Amino acid sequence: xxxxxxxxxxxxxxxxxxxxxxxxxxxxxxxxxxxxxxxxxxxxxxxxxxxxxxxxxxxxxxxxxxxxxxxxxxxxxxxxxxxxxxxxxxxxxxxxxxxxxxxxxxxxxxxxxxxxxxxxxxxxxxxxxxxxxxxxxxxxxxxxxxxxxxxxxxxxxxxxxxxxxxxxxxxxxxxxxxxxxxxxxxxxxxxxxxxxxxxxxxxxxxxxxxxxxxxxxxxxxxxxxxxxxxxxxxxxxxxxxxxxxxxxxxxxxxxxxxxxxxxxxxxxxxxxxxxx
Numbered sequence: 001x002x003x004x005x006x007x008x009x010x011x012x013x014x015x016x017x018x019x020x021x022x023x024x025x026x027x028x029x030x031x032x033x034x035x036x037x038x039x040x041x042x043x044x045x046x047x048x049x050x051x052x053x054x055x056x057x058x059x060x061x062x063x064x065x066x067x068x069x070x071x072x073x074x075x076x077x078x079x080x081x082x083x084x085x086x087x088x089x090x091x092x093x094x095x096x097x098x099x100x101x102x103x104x105x106x107x108x109x110x111x112x113x114x115x116x117x118x119x120x121x122x123x124x125x126x127x128x129x130x131x132x133x134x135x136x137x138x139x140x141x142x143x144x145x146x147x148x149x150x151x152x153x154x155x156x157x158x159x160x161x162x163x164x165x166x167x168x169x170x171x172x173x174x175x176x177x178x179x180x181x182x183x184x185x186x187x188x189x190x191x192x193x194x195x196x197x198x199x200x201x202x203x204x205x206x207x208x209x210x211x212x213x214x215x216x217x218x219x220x221x222x223x224x225x226x227x228x229x230x231x232x233x234x235x236x237x238x239x240x241x242x243x244x245x246x247x248x249x250x251x252x253x254x255x256x257x258x259x260x261x262x263x264x265x266x267x268x269x270x271x272x273x274x275x276x
Contacts, residue, residue, distance in 0.1 A: 034235055037227045049227055052211050062106045103129065110194070110210045112202065116160050117152075119198045126169065126195065128185040130160050138178055145174040145187070150199065152183060163199030167191060 018024040032038040042050030103113045107129050109120040117130040130152050132141070144151040147168045152161040160183075168190040175186040189195075196204040233243040242250065257268045 034231050035228065037230070040227075040230065049230065055211070058106065062104075111198065112205065114202070121195055123192050123194065124189055126187040126189065126198070128161070128187070128198065130183040130185070132160070132178065132181045132183050134181055136178075136181070141178070141183070143176055143183070143185070145169070145171045145176075145185070147171050147190075150185075152185075161199075163201050165199060166195040166197050167193060 014027070015021075015024050018027060037050045038056055040050040041053055103118040107113065107118040107120060111119040111121050111126075117128060119126060119128045121127070128150075133154070136154065140155045142151070142153045142155075148165050150161060150163065150165055151159070153159050169187040170190060171187075173188050177184050194207050194210055196207060229244055233245075236243050254268055
């Protein structure tokens with residue numbers, strides 16, 4: 001799990017230079033515009049470049065509320081994530097503030113929602129949220145995660161989630177935490193493959209309907225270069241400057257300007273030529 005405070009010193013130094021939060025955020029989102037495909041909407045579901053319509057806004061909103069809720073909790077009530085080196089792990093109980101009866105779209109991103117739980121996935125990871133009865137503590141739970149099996153039970157034997165996993169997971173790296181009557185489980189996949197379901201008792205998903213876009217850093221060097229070129233061209237257009245294609249065309253035009261039998265005459269002037 002990435003430590004969210006790891007870049008605090010760098011970001012604080014940037015904030016001091018920006019002086020105000022609006023300017024700071026403007027720089028952050030400007031960077032996303034110039035150097036990533038965050039603002040580029042993918043028209044093809046299998047395109048490695050761009051995000052599906054609405055996902056950028058949804059991601060920003062999700063992260064905003066994640067930290068808003070976290071800040072409201074006293075220090076001794078904020079969730080801790082424990083990385084297990086065994087089949088299961090536990091952590092200090094969190095005092096529930098209110099029941100979480102509903103799942104959001106982000107809770108089932110590329111996954112599904114059921115009565116007791118929801119699950120979502122990327123090509124590399126699976127995240128599960130299980131609804132837990134009010135006043136339940138970690139001592140009342142038994143969580144077992146194996147390479148191909150998962151089980152979440154209450155002390156009285158009630159099974160909240162259980163079955164054979166669709167694919168193998170890295171069970172020794174599994175993480176789970178309890179907060180606000182929600183048990184969050186994070187799994188890393190063994191293979192980079194889309195899961196058709198979480199456990200065998202579920203109906204299969206239509207893989208063709210999944211959002212198959214990937215984070216920028218997980219893309220191939222070729223795809224990253226294409227994104228950077230796209231962003232560079234967008235910035236050139238904004239400034240009224242020629243794009244990479246236009247510059248390449250000008251180079252070809254310049255090379256042929258003074259060639260034998262060339263239809264052009266006089267000093268090289270690309271503005272005098274109109275391309276269809």
